[in-house]
Each structure stands twice: as structure tokens, then as C-alpha cells.
Amino acid sequence: MSDSADLNNKIIVGSEEWCALPALGIPAVKARVDSGAKTSSLHAFNIRPFSRSGQSWVSFEVHPLQNNRRTIIRCEAEVIDKRVVKSSSGIGEKRFVVRTELRLHEQSWPVELTLTNRDSMGYRMLLGRQAMHGRILVDPAAGFLCGQIKDKQVDQLYQAHTREASGLRIGLLASNPELPSNQRILEAGEERGHRIRFYDIRQCYMKLDAEHPEIHYRGGRLLNKLDAVVPRIRPDLTFYGCALVRQFESLGIFSLNSAEAISHSRDKLYSLQHLLQQGLPIPTTGFADSPLDTDELIDMVNGAPMIVKLLEGPQRRGVVLAESRTAGESLINAFKSLQANLLVQEYIKEADGKSLRLLVIDGKVVCAVERQGIPGQFRHHKQQSRLLAARISADERKLAIKAAKSIGLKVAGVDILRSRKGPLILEVTSSPALDDLEEVCGKDLAGAMISAIEKQLGWKRKLATPVNR
Template sequence: MLDNKLILGSEEWCSFPELGIPTIKARVDSGAKTSALHAINISPFIKEGEHWVKFDINPIQNNVKTIIHCQAPLIDKRVVKSSSGFREQRFVIQTQLQLGESNWTIEMTLTNRDSMGFRMLLGREAMSGRAMVDPEKKYLLGDNSTDKLKDLYPDVLKERSGLKIGLLASNPELYSNKRIMEAGERRGHEMQFLNIKECYMKLDADTPEIHYRGGKVLNELDAVIPRIRPNITFYGCALTRQFEALKIFCLNSSSAITQSRDKLYSLQLLLNNGIDIPTTGFANSPLDTDDLIKMVGGTPLIVKLLEGTQGKGVVLAETKKAAESVINAFKSLNANILVQEFIKEANGKDLRLFVIDGKVVATIQREALAGEFRANIHLGGTASVIKPTREEKIIAVKAAKAMGLKVAGVDIIRSSKGPLLLEVNSSPGLEGIEGATNKDIAGEMIKAIEKNFKVK
């Protein structure tokens, strides 16, 4: 003690008796103002006329089998800027913190911290007047051995006869892929990460096979979740077709992924299904440039490479001269392009509606950073929770169905003409939408597979 203050290391074990959390590792950070607790499946409710919130927590990092169901009085909702730059609205609770032999009441925000190194962040507001930090030390109040953790956290999930599910992707460290693997394991399934480039196939009328590095045969899988990067669409979809030929359930089919990646064909499909899009032109000759610009209402307009991926090859042309220059430059490279009207009233914002198995499970509004233009895909900026209109939900579900996708990220822009559909993504990322909404999107994807097998 120093002046009756508790001395903490940069990492400490603490507990929350009122939440039923016997111990959790915390990052002690005096540079952070607010404390934050990892939480998923967050849901507000009314209890005896008061506002409460219930949530689940996996208190041990990298352990998704141990889960605690918590509830606490809700004292506030605040917009907080996360370390990844997203502004998200978080629920705030007040509960008792215990550190060693000391305890006091603190405020904490609830947020999904799966991508962080600690399930708990202890900020300076919670320590003010009570504790000091020695950043060179750790666990000054005691460390918890593995055996002690096992005593405190017996596995509360019952073992089940699960499915064998393969995640067909490229990077096992990507947030989305880690979350899907964790969600499947948490629900009792045997998960296997399958690197697309390390899979190869045997085409044979009698004994078709898919092999993985070292010669392991993958024919015994129950289901596959394809998450295929745009630059490897051809081979990834070939593998997905092979899994389908082996009667292995694929959450998104190869044909659905293929047509969603063809920008022109996908827009034609959407129009044929009565879904409005921004006015779009397509041509294959530089001689048509002037009329092509007039066709979409003049400048400003957006020029897109037809084969562009993840926001690349998308240019905003604000003047006719700039538009002609960009279009002709692309044409000189024999590149196929789309020219699309620019929706000024959207003001750099669009909606991402996440559709799973015919239902919108989460929605966020995305806004580009000041001075940045990201057209249809936001690779940065901020994300916030927003309630979509009934019409926007109908459009999103209809678009996913038109593409044949069970899982889709549907991007919509609000215009003076009503909602317009920009793009349908067959491998939508989870980090932004889970972080902003605190919803277990990965778990919903696993449930969609279970529904196909009637697993409860």
C-alpha cells in the first residue's frame, strides 16, 4: 500500500461477485478512461420496472466452452470509440469489483472483446483514488494456476455429438475465421480449418475425393463453410463444387458465390428480381464514353473495374473531364468497367445488412472517414448500430435469395428515390458488425448449419 492505495501490475486477476464471475484476467490500463468487459448476446430487458441487461461471457481467453450467463442493472448507454477506430454504442453497468482483499463498485461498458488480448480492461476511472499502477510488474495480487482455474470453471457445457465442419478459407488468424471456429466448438462441433491453397481434389466417376496437406481425405465432413477471397474465387469455388459433388452441405453454394462475384451479372440478377440499384452503365468501347456518362445522369459518377475486389478499382469522378480520363485509362488496359450514378444524399454512408438463412440478423451503418471516398465498400471509417426499415429488410432478404446465398452481407444506400442496393457480399466480415452490435453472428452461422441437419 502507498498512501492507502492498492498497487497493481499491468495485468491482474480480479472477480465480479455480483455477476457470478469468480476470476477473470484484466489488462490494467491507466491510459484508458473507461473499463470494459467482454460480453456477447447482450440483451436489455425490464425487471420489476427497472432497466436491466443480460449477457454471456467466456471469462477465459481462447476458451469458448466455459460460459457464464450474467445480468445487471443498466445505468447508461454511451458511444465509445474502440481501439480499432469504430464508434459503437455500448451498454453501461455498475457492479462490484474485487481485487485481492479489496472491493469497490465500478462502471463498465459491455462489448465483444474477442479480438483483444484480455476479456477485461480496467480503466483509470475505476482506479481513481484507490489504486496505482506499476507497469513493470504483473499479478502483484496473485496469479491463478491452471488447476485453480479448472476448479473455478468446471466446463458448464455438456458434451454433445456434434458435426464435423470445415471452414474453407485462407487465413486462420483473421477475426471472422477465428470467431466461426470458436462458435462451432462452443456449440459442440468438431471444427477444422481448411486452407484453400492446401486442398486438392481427385476427379473420378466412382471415387471422387478432396485431399488436404499430407494426403488427408476430407470426404467424411458433414458441412463446409466457404469463405473465399475474391482473388482465389476460381479455385475456391472449384473446391466447393467438389464438396457439393460429395454430398457435403456447403453453407454457401459454389454457384451462388460465383454469380455474386460477377458484378455485372449480379446486378442483372437483382434487377430481374425487381430490386432497385443505382443507374448503371456498361460498355466495351472508348467511343461510347460521352453517351455512357450521360446515361447515368452525368457527373459526379463512380467508375468500377468489373473484376475489382474489396474496394479496389473504384474511382469517384467529380467532373466530366475526370470521368473521361478514368474511363479511357481503364479501356486502354482492356479492362471491363461499370459506370454508376453517384448518390449525393447518402453523404458517404451505407448500410450493411447481414442475412443468414433468409433473415436479417444484424444491421450497421458505415461511414467513411472525413475526406475519404470508399464508394460501395468501406475499408475504414466508423460503424454504428441502426434499425433498418421494413423495406430495407425485404430488399436484403430478397437480394440474398436472388443470389442463392444463405449467408450474405447486403449493402444498401438510402437515396431520395428510396433504398438502392449496391452490392451483395458472399463472404462478409464479422469484426465490424459483431463489434458494433455485440451480436453473436458467428453463432448464427453455425445454427444455420445445424438447422440443415436438424441439430438442436
């Protein structure tokens, strides 16, 4: 009888439910119910610890609604713990833990929440089994058993906390608005209150005039009043893309990566020569124009196995491992018969097909991953390699920062090989992918790019007043 009565007192929930966190000023948030997770978590950004009356507190901002970055709640709460929590990708992250009131189905009780950026997770809140213990039963096949909230009600609840973009005017110059990396940059700009728009490079055109220079977008829109641009130029559009960025720069519009730096990074031979001039190590590399020099070219890089790279090859393409001298000769001569320019590089056997990708933003390494090609594959295509979070040495960190700075890139992906001679730079790229790195590192890398623009232009966002309850 007592067991039956106990069951009757419990709340039955589905796999997703609307709940509230009244002490934080959050009247409605859609939570993913996950009995497999021990700890509950809340999406938070701009997390800043501070002290109040000798106690540890934290301020943070929350986007309580999915796919909505204009609605922001600023919260403050006392910190009860700092805890390492492993994400679904297995990456450990140290998080602040706060205790607050959870309201669900007309009942309220205190729960512990870890604060983390849940952008990649979809749901703004995860309800773990610790918060459900003794109070909740889960029917995983159902949803919103505690009631659905209509969009109109949600809009009314958050009307006072939804703002129009009033920050910087930023243009994302790229080719495909649907690419995940481009989507993340647009989201990050909007999240910080900026008016950010996507502009297809091929649909921009320029007026070169001493008195009235202009940049137009198809349909006649004038782009002269942008504050900044984020160039993400496809390799086959390098010439026109850099010309476009130079035009923006001539108008006094800040470009996160300059046209000169992008152009230099795309010239693989120049960038390697430049890195060497700056005292930065690269694998031994050979370059020749005539097929008659093939034998000596191979000898320069210590013979087979060797790497053959097309100079005009797109990122991570046109790179071939020649395992024998004969294969190397055939590859080099075949490419040269097609009048293709190529490099030959020594093969670093001890790297075992692995390389590091370090993302440098505004002079800091913000993410480091190790790329491992699948068995039998040398090239690290996105679909053909595994990414793992990597621990890097101080030398590797310094090398990546120096490489990005020497090329002049504020945002750079620096590829490094670990060799017996120490770290060697493979390549510096000006438009590194972000989505896969964010997923592995669990960091808001797109946000760091927007922050670099804010810093350069001296723009500071006004924080919302914290909600007091």
C-alpha cells in the first residue's frame, strides 16, 4: 500500500518537458529528461565568477529558448562547487555548480545545475537523475506530459528580455550560408547583439573611384557602412575574394583576416619560404619546374616514402603519399605533364599518420585537436579522419602563435607534425572549419572570433540587469 501511495505522489514525465527556474528569473525552459546523466545542466555563456560577502558567486547569461539568441536572461547565483563533468563526446570540462529551485507540474524543489555552453546540444537544459530522485518517473516514449506551452505564451513570458540587434554591423563573406562553420559564426554574432549578415562573395561587386568608392551586393544594396567583415574565402575564389576584402579595407572596414594575409596563406610555397625566413621549422621540402630534376628532387627529401603536394590543391586535397621511389617519380612526372606546380616533402614516419590542428584566434591557441586518418588513408579528409582533443606542449603552442602572426592572420588553423626533431609546421590556413573543432573541444570558437572583432573595434556589450527573485 505504501509503495502504491509513493508512486501516486511522483510526477510522470516524458523525454522532454517544460519547466521553470524562478530563482534565476527563467519562467520556461524546455529540458531534455535524461536518466542516464547523473547531473543536470543549464546552457550558460559569459560565465564570470565574482565574490559577494566573502562567498563565491557567478554571473552568467542564458538563452532559454531553442533557436533564439535574441532572448537573454542574465542570472547570478552562489557557487556551491566546481566539478569536472564529461560530455557525451568524453571530454572532461570543469564547470561551476549552482543550486536553485526547479518548478515542474506545480511542484518545486532545489536542484543542482552545472553551467556549460549547450549550443551544440540543442536543448537549453538537461534534467539528470540526481534532480529526479524520489520525485519523478520517466516514460521515455512520451513528451510534455506535464503540459505544453504555446509559442504565443512563450513570447509573452520573455517579451521584456527579447532585444533587437543593436551592436556592430558585420558581414560574413563566404560562398555557402548552409555550411555549419558559417552558421556558427552567424549565430555567435547574433548572440552578442550584432547585426550580422551573410554575403555571397560572387554576388558582391565593386566600384573603384577616387571620390566615391563603393561595394554593392546583388540587388543594389550598398555595403559601405559595415563595421567589419569575416572573410571565409573558398580556394577557387581566392583572387576575387582577396580583391573584395582589399576594397573593404580601403574603405576603412575592418577585416578579421586581411587580404594580404589570406593571399600569402593560400600560396603554399610562399608561406613555407616565409616561415623558414622567420626561423620556424617545416618538413624538408623540394620544389622544381623541370621533370628532368625529378631524381634530385626526391633525393632532397631523403627519398621514399615522400609526400607530393599540389600547390593549387584545395585544403586537404591534392596531397599524396608516395611509398616508393618509383611511385614518387610517376606522380611527379604525371603532375608536371599536366603543368601542375607541386611540392615534394619528406615523410615523417614517427608521426604515424597523425597531425595536430591548432586554432589560433587573436594571438591565442583556443583549441587543439589531433587528427588521425583511418587505416589505409593518408589524407585527413573530414569524413575520413578521427578528431580527438589534444594536449599540446608549450613549444607547440608558441610555434602555432608565431606561425599565425608571421603570416598576419588573426584567425588561423595551424597544422603541426610531431617529429624527432620537434614540432614541424605543415600548413597555415586562413579559413579553418569550426564546427568539428567546437564539438571536440566543447568551446565557443565562433564566439571567440566575434570577440576578436569587438576587441579590435573597442566595442563593449552592455550586460543585461540580473533578474532578482
